[in-house]
Amino acid sequence: MEHSGISVLFQGRNFVRLLGGLWTSVWIAALALVFGLLLGALIGLLRTSKSKLLRAIFRIYLEFFRIVPTVVLLFLFYYILPRQVGINWPGSVMATIAFALWVSAEFSDIVRGALISVPKVQQESGLALGLSKWQLFIYVLLPQAFQLELPATINLATRVIKTTSLLMMISVMDLINVGQQIIEANNQSHPTAVFWIYGLIFLLYFIVDYPLSLWSKKVARRNQN
Amino acid sequence: MAEPILTVKNLSKSYGEQQVLHDINFSLQKGEVMTMLGPSGIGKSTLLRCLNGLEDFQTGELVFEGQTVKADNANWQQLRQKIGMVFQSYDLFPNMTVLQNITLAPVKVQKKSKAEAEQAARQLLKRVQLSDYANSYPRELSGGQKQRIAIARALAMHPDLMLFDEVTASLDPEMVRSVLDLIKELSEQDNMTMIIVTHEMNFARQIADQVLFLDQGTILEQTAGKDFFTNPQTQRAKDFLASMDF
Amino acid sequence: MDWQIIQQSLPQFAQGFRETLWLSLVGILGAMVVGLCCSLIQYFKVPVARQLVSVYVELFRNTPLLIQLFFLYYAFPVMGLKMSAVTCGIIGLIFLGGAYMAEGFTGGFDGVSKTQVDSGRALGMSNWQLARYIVFPQGFSLSVPSLAANIIFLIKETSIFSVIAIPELTNTALDLIGLYYRSNEYLFVLVIAYAIILIPLSLLLTWLEKRVRYGTFGD
Numbered sequence: 001m002e003h004s005g006i007s008v009l010f011q012g013r014n015f016v017r018l019l020g021g022l023w024t025s026v027w028i029a030a031l032a033l034v035f036g037l038l039l040g041a042l043i044g045l046l047r048t049s050k051s052k053l054l055r056a057i058f059r060i061y062l063e064f065f066r067i068v069p070t071v072v073l074l075f076l077f078y079y080i081l082p083r084q085v086g087i088n089w090p091g092s093v094m095a096t097i098a099f100a101l102w103v104s105a106e107f108s109d110i111v112r113g114a115l116i117s118v119p120k121v122q123q124e125s126g127l128a129l130g131l132s133k134w135q136l137f138i139y140v141l142l143p144q145a146f147q148l149e150l151p152a153t154i155n156l157a158t159r160v161i162k163t164t165s166l167l168m169m170i171s172v173m174d175l176i177n178v179g180q181q182i183i184e185a186n187n188q189s190h191p192t193a194v195f196w197i198y199g200l201i202f203l204l205y206f207i208v209d210y211p212l213s214l215w216s217k218k219v220a221r222r223n224q225n
Numbered sequence: 226m227a228e229p230i231l232t233v234k235n236l237s238k239s240y241g242e243q244q245v246l247h248d249i250n251f252s253l254q255k256g257e258v259m260t261m262l263g264p265s266g267i268g269k270s271t272l273l274r275c276l277n278g279l280e281d282f283q284t285g286e287l288v289f290e291g292q293t294v295k296a297d298n299a300n301w302q303q304l305r306q307k308i309g310m311v312f313q314s315y316d317l318f319p320n321m322t323v324l325q326n327i328t329l330a331p332v333k334v335q336k337k338s339k340a341e342a343e344q345a346a347r348q349l350l351k352r353v354q355l356s357d358y359a360n361s362y363p364r365e366l367s368g369g370q371k372q373r374i375a376i377a378r379a380l381a382m383h384p385d386l387m388l389f390d391e392v393t394a395s396l397d398p399e400m401v402r403s404v405l406d407l408i409k410e411l412s413e414q415d416n417m418t419m420i421i422v423t424h425e426m427n428f429a430r431q432i433a434d435q436v437l438f439l440d441q442g443t444i445l446e447q448t449a450g451k452d453f454f455t456n457p458q459t460q461r462a463k464d465f466l467a468s469m470d471f
Numbered sequence: 472m473d474w475q476i477i478q479q480s481l482p483q484f485a486q487g488f489r490e491t492l493w494l495s496l497v498g499i500l501g502a503m504v505v506g507l508c509c510s511l512i513q514y515f516k517v518p519v520a521r522q523l524v525s526v527y528v529e530l531f532r533n534t535p536l537l538i539q540l541f542f543l544y545y546a547f548p549v550m551g552l553k554m555s556a557v558t559c560g561i562i563g564l565i566f567l568g569g570a571y572m573a574e575g576f577t578g579g580f581d582g583v584s585k586t587q588v589d590s591g592r593a594l595g596m597s598n599w600q601l602a603r604y605i606v607f608p609q610g611f612s613l614s615v616p617s618l619a620a621n622i623i624f625l626i627k628e629t630s631i632f633s634v635i636a637i638p639e640l641t642n643t644a645l646d647l648i649g650l651y652y653r654s655n656e657y658l659f660v661l662v663i664a665y666a667i668i669l670i671p672l673s674l675l676l677t678w679l680e681k682r683v684r685y686g687t688f689g690d
């Protein structure tokens with residue numbers, strides 16, 4: 001091993017390129033989360049509505065996303081949308097939409113769970129104070145629900161970030177795709193580069209996700225007391 | 226006077242920085258009933274839990290049946306077989322039947338045969354008037370019934386000392402009677418030595434041979450007999466009795 | 472949608488279906504064993520091993536399976552350890568799942584109320600007896616919901632095996648799409664295939680959760 005593979009990491013612009021790939025992944029995750037959480041909050045609210053039909057529709061919506069693996073979801077958007085609906089956006093946009101819908105489904109269940117778990121007494125004591133239904137929702141239910149479900153929401157975020165690793169499968173220039181390109185370019189001269197590049201990518205994902213996991217655990221522990 | 230069954234000497238206990246028990250001293254004769262009274266949050270449960278090692282303490286020692294016990298060098302597991310404890314929340318094991326709840330420790334800890342333990346358990350069930358419930362699960366019992374089973378479970382170990390921590394506090398009023406009667410009977414018929422934390426003042430007055438009044442983690446009054454109720458010495462105790470309104 | 476195309480692809484999908492099933496089964500069982508061992512180490516606070524376990528759990532829970540697989544499949548050979556794709560897949564799934572299952576078991580053990588443990592202790596039970604008769608039985612039933620969620624999760628994760636060309640369901644579909652360009656049909660079959668596995672299974676697990684919970688806690 002005359003050329004140690006680790007040098008590949010710092011050759012030329014390789015490291016910057018990898019960080020660029022990470023940026024793409026994080027960016028897609030962030031957008032998907034923002035849209036997904038907003039849509040999910042709305043759907044979650046609708047899932048507590050009185051309309052049976054509405055509840056059934058969104059229940060099916062949720063179950064669909066629960067059953068279909070995310071890889072498959074990505075392919076559904078990547079292959080089917082362009083052909084059936086005729087839209088031809090880049091993979092990154094498709095992925096963002098797919099992730100956002102997935103997040104909205106998962107989050108709708110979190111929101112619904114939170115809303116129905118706020119004790120009825122709380123609701124009634126709010127109403128007894130003369131709050132309107134809407135005020136009750138904003139001032140009483142939402143803050144409690146938020147606190148209660150923050151850990152699950154953070155966990156959802158870490159899952160979305162991990163799932164961005166699948167972006168390479170629909171040829172988005174994400175962290176892993178960039179890594180693969182660098183490995184291929186250096187395979188001849190530095191056969192051990194693959195070890196260092198994938199090692200670094202592994203570490204980068206960990207560095208992004210681990211603080212979030214810690215945060216989620218901390219909030220969960222605080223909620224218990 | 227005979228050697229006391231339990232002596233507590235200079236016991237102090239802190240949770241981190243916060244000291245909750247200050248230099249506790251008292252002793253208890255065999256067959257005696259001590260009631261421990263005092264406002265909420267002043268360390269009664271903590272003291273009780275120190276006596277069987279569920280909480281450790283920083284300084285002081287116990288002498289139990291002639292054996293000196295310090296927090297760090299005690300064989301608590303051995304001692305606990307002689308010191309029964311019943312909690313406010315009953316805490317029957319939900320995954321076991323009533324009979325299994327009672328026989329678990331005699332069989333596993335004291336290595337009694339299953340048949341022997343079961344026979345003793347049925348005896349105890351008869352005693353707490355719940356013979357019909359041997360094979361029921363705790364979920365099928367009322368609060369008062371659960372608490373009587375919890376007492377039976379502790380008695381199955383043949384303890385020499387029983388600790389009761391507000392055992393009626395989470396019961397409906399009509400359930401309280403049956404549990405208190407059982408405790409009274411233990412004292413009168415079995416001459417059981419007991420330390421009882423309770424907010425039931427009438428009961429405390431009836432049963433107490435000795436009253437310990439605690440405030441802020443110290444013993445404010447220690448009174449033999451029932452004098453505490455008729456003739457409290459400190460203003461704190463007077464206020465406390467007045468607030469209990471019995 | 473061309474039904475004939477679907478029909479012709481069914482034998483291949485059946486093959487992929489079996490592959491997904493057995494890989495999942497092995498992965499889940501392995502993950503349960505690894506997870507249980509890890510959580511026991513944590514419960515009994517075994518020195519050193521306990522720190523190793525928590526590093527392992529955090530590393531695997533906070534990184535994607537895909538990169539774990541790439542590492543096993545592409546990076547290990549240059550270090551002199553070459554394994555088949557299927558071996559890599561199974562190892563990856565077991566270790567990923569082990570980390571999740573460990574969390575599940577540990578969460579259950581931690582969830583057993585302190586007062587239950589206290590009352591066992593007050594009866595003179597040893598640490599081992601407390602674990603054996605109180606913490607484990609109650610902890611297991613508390614962890615069932617999270618174990619069930621992990622089972623579903625792991626089955627879905629097998630779809631990622633397609634990146635190292637293990638011929639499970641997703642890989643089968645992708646191959647077929649690559650060959651015949653009929654994405655609608657093949658993706659449709661793919662979704663149905665996952666539904667056939669996951670819908671009955673999640674119903675079964677929900678039923679089991681209720682049963683176990685009632686059996687242990689009566690509610």
Ligand SMILES: Nc1ncnc2c1ncn2[C@@H]1O[C@H](COP(=O)(O)OP(=O)(O)OP(=O)(O)O)[C@@H](O)[C@H]1O
Pocket residue numbers: 240245264265266267268269270271272
């Ligand atoms: N695990 C703990 N960690 C820190 N502080 C504690 C802990 N347990 C109890 N305390 C504190 O110790 C003090 C005494 O508590 P304890 O439960 O012994 O009171 P108590 O007299 O039994 O009250 P009550 O009548 O309400 O049961 C309280 O101020 C409480 O906040």
Ligand SMILES: [Mg+2]
Pocket residue numbers: 269270271390391
């Ligand atoms: Mg108390």
